[in-house]
Amino acid sequence: MYTEKVMDHFENPRNVGELSNADGIGQVGNPTCGDIMKIFIKVDGDGGERISDIKFKTFGCGAAIATSSMVTELVKGKTIDEALSISNKTVAEALDGLPPQKMHCSNLAADALHTAIKDYKDKKYAE
Amino acid sequence: MRRVYLDHSATTPVCPEVAEEMYKYITGNYGNPTSVHYYGRQVRNAVEEAREKVAASIGANAKEIVFTSGGTESDNMAVHGIVYTNKNKGNHIITSAVEHHAVLNMVQALEKEGFDITVLPVDQYGMVNPEDVRNAITGNTILVSIMHANNEIGTIQPVEEISKITREHGIPFHIDAVQSFGKIPVNVDDLGADLLTISGHKVYAPKGIGALYVRKGTRWKQTLFHGGAQERLRRAGTENVPGIIAMGKACELAVADLQEESDHLRKLRDAVIEKVLNKIEHVRLTGHPAERIPGHASFCFEFIEGESMLLSLDMKGIAASSGSACTSGSLEPSHVLLATGIPHEVAHGSIRTSFGKDNTLDDVEYFVETMQSIVERLRSMSPIDQDFDSTCASCKEGKSCHA
Ligand SMILES: Cc1ncc(COP(=O)(O)O)c(C=O)c1O
Ligand code: FES
Numbered sequence: 001m002y003t004e005k006v007m008d009h010f011e012n013p014r015n016v017g018e019l020s021n022a023d024g025i026g027q028v029g030n031p032t033c034g035d036i037m038k039i040f041i042k043v044d045g046d047g048g049e050r051i052s053d054i055k056f057k058t059f060g061c062g063a064a065i066a067t068s069s070m071v072t073e074l075v076k077g078k079t080i081d082e083a084l085s086i087s088n089k090t091v092a093e094a095l096d097g098l099p100p101q102k103m104h105c106s107n108l109a110a111d112a113l114h115t116a117i118k119d120y121k122d123k124k125y126a127e
Numbered sequence: 128m129r130r131v132y133l134d135h136s137a138t139t140p141v142c143p144e145v146a147e148e149m150y151k152y153i154t155g156n157y158g159n160p161t162s163v164h165y166y167g168r169q170v171r172n173a174v175e176e177a178r179e180k181v182a183a184s185i186g187a188n189a190k191e192i193v194f195t196s197g198g199t200e201s202d203n204m205a206v207h208g209i210v211y212t213n214k215n216k217g218n219h220i221i222t223s224a225v226e227h228h229a230v231l232n233m234v235q236a237l238e239k240e241g242f243d244i245t246v247l248p249v250d251q252y253g254m255v256n257p258e259d260v261r262n263a264i265t266g267n268t269i270l271v272s273i274m275h276a277n278n279e280i281g282t283i284q285p286v287e288e289i290s291k292i293t294r295e296h297g298i299p300f301h302i303d304a305v306q307s308f309g310k311i312p313v314n315v316d317d318l319g320a321d322l323l324t325i326s327g328h329k330v331y332a333p334k335g336i337g338a339l340y341v342r343k344g345t346r347w348k349q350t351l352f353h354g355g356a357q358e359r360l361r362r363a364g365t366e367n368v369p370g371i372i373a374m375g376k377a378c379e380l381a382v383a384d385l386q387e388e389s390d391h392l393r394k395l396r397d398a399v400i401e402k403v404l405n406k407i408e409h410v411r412l413t414g415h416p417a418e419r420i421p422g423h424a425s426f427c428f429e430f431i432e433g434e435s436m437l438l439s440l441d442m443k444g445i446a447a448s449s450g451s452a453c454t455s456g457s458l459e460p461s462h463v464l465l466a467t468g469i470p471h472e473v474a475h476g477s478i479r480t481s482f483g484k485d486n487t488l489d490d491v492e493y494f495v496e497t498m499q500s501i502v503e504r505l506r507s508m509s510p511i512d513q514d515f516d517s518t519c520a521s522c523k524e525g526k527s528c529h530a
Pocket of ligand 2 (some may be wrong): 030033035060061062063102104105108452453454
């Protein structure tokens with residue numbers, strides 16, 4: 001039911017863990033099935049804002065874990081603006097597709113990323 | 128790769144003796160049992176012999192057995208048939224919150240038609256309280272349908288006590304014995320069943336064959352199928368002859384091997400429960416600790432999700448199942464787990480193992496070992512643990528989620 005890419009990211013997830021000195025943290029719960037995803041980003045300010053490091057932790061199905069892993073891989077090293085342009089569709093496509101009933105899992109990944117970026121911006125502009 | 132099948136509550140392989148009997152009726156004896164000629168007569172006799180075997184395996188008379196396409200059809204036919212045949216007497220049906228969807232969805236469909244439904248709650252072990260049945264009965268009650276053993280949590284219901292109550296009130300009692308048959312004694316008189324459902328593919332016969340027992344004298348008519356006069360007007364449609372032959376053989380074997388089989392399954396079940404609870408932290412057994420079918424062990428592993436455990440097990444060759452929302456298609460967690468009071472997020476970590484004839488203690492060992500490393504890996508990836516703040520304030524979309 002899952003593509004090889006999904007299974008690869010599930011079996012060998014990239015960037016699992018936490019960042020103790022994160023600049024932004026996004027945690028979202030999946031209203032459809034009850035899963036939880038947390039994304040930590042480190043932003044490098046020199047020469048434009050780039051996501052220099054990113055980690056995730058996920059409580060969810062195989063697709064939730066694979067989409068989290070994929071989203072971290074997609075945005076690592078990217079600018080904040082580039083990262084903001086990533087949608088759940090981008091994530092699902094990068095995994096060669098998800099089964100229809102699992103599309104909502106990719107919302108979780110994109111949402112967690114965007115929430116982490118928002119958290120970073122909120123903190124930055126609060127200073 | 129080593130392969131270990133631990134999903135016998137979902138379905139079982141067809142055992143060689145059953146396949147051999149059945150084969151003759153796929154290749155050679157192809158007659159239609161309704162036909163008058165030699166081909167038909169030959170098959171008719173075999174069908175009636177199979178009926179005798181099925182009847183004998185549950186302490187019934189052959190005339191009380193109707194062959195169906197499986198557990199779902201038997202459940203549907205039992206409930207719908209009783210309700211439609213007795214609707215002049217009343218419109219109230221009693222069932223439980225942990226029934227299989229074959230009963231629950233049928234009853235819900237009847238509710239839409241205007242029937243009154245009482246869905247009885249269960250305790251933390253998934254057990255129905257017989258006194259609740261007594262208290263729910265009204266002058267309008269025309270059916271009580273409670274399963275013998277639950278497919279998801281293995282709990283065995285006190286159907287003997289419930290049947291005493293339904294008898295006192297003269298209300299027909301249907302028992303779904305799909306999961307108990309072949310694992311513990313199922314005798315229609317001892318249980319007090321007026322109708323009883325069994326399915327072939329849970330007892331080493333193929334999928335798509337089942338039986339419904341209807342006690343002689345029960346006011347029940349077949350109300351769902353309109354067609355030929357097969358099964359003495361109780362199930363229209365040309366008989367699934369190979370399935371019926373297989374069902375006969377499987378039922379014969381199920382009772383002949385019952386003691387040995389249930390001792391074997393109990394040993395595996397007790398071993399897996401003991402090892403999982405001792406070796407892995409933050410795990411709970413779901414269902415009743417003692418009153419559960421042999422061979423059935425179901426758990427919730429906290430902080431991780433069932434589908435990701437199933438995928439990980441599958442990569443190690445182990446087949447199991449889960450009641451997690453992520454595996455359900457409807458994206459709702461199992462109604463059975465929720466009915467026992469397990470919170471949504473814990474139900475998420477559900478895993479069921481169900482053992483069969485061919486499993487060994489070595490399989491238990493392999494499962495537990497594999498599970499230990501899977502749990503460790505998935506927990507290391509999970510944002511939640513025993514200190515996790517699961518209040519909605521910490522979660523962006525908390526308000527709209529199930530918590
Ligand atoms: C308790 C129970 N009832 C009914 C059924 C349905 O049986 P079948 O698959 O033969 O339709 C099942 C099978 O999953 C079951 O476990
Ligand atoms: S996150 Fe639950 S189904 Fe994927």
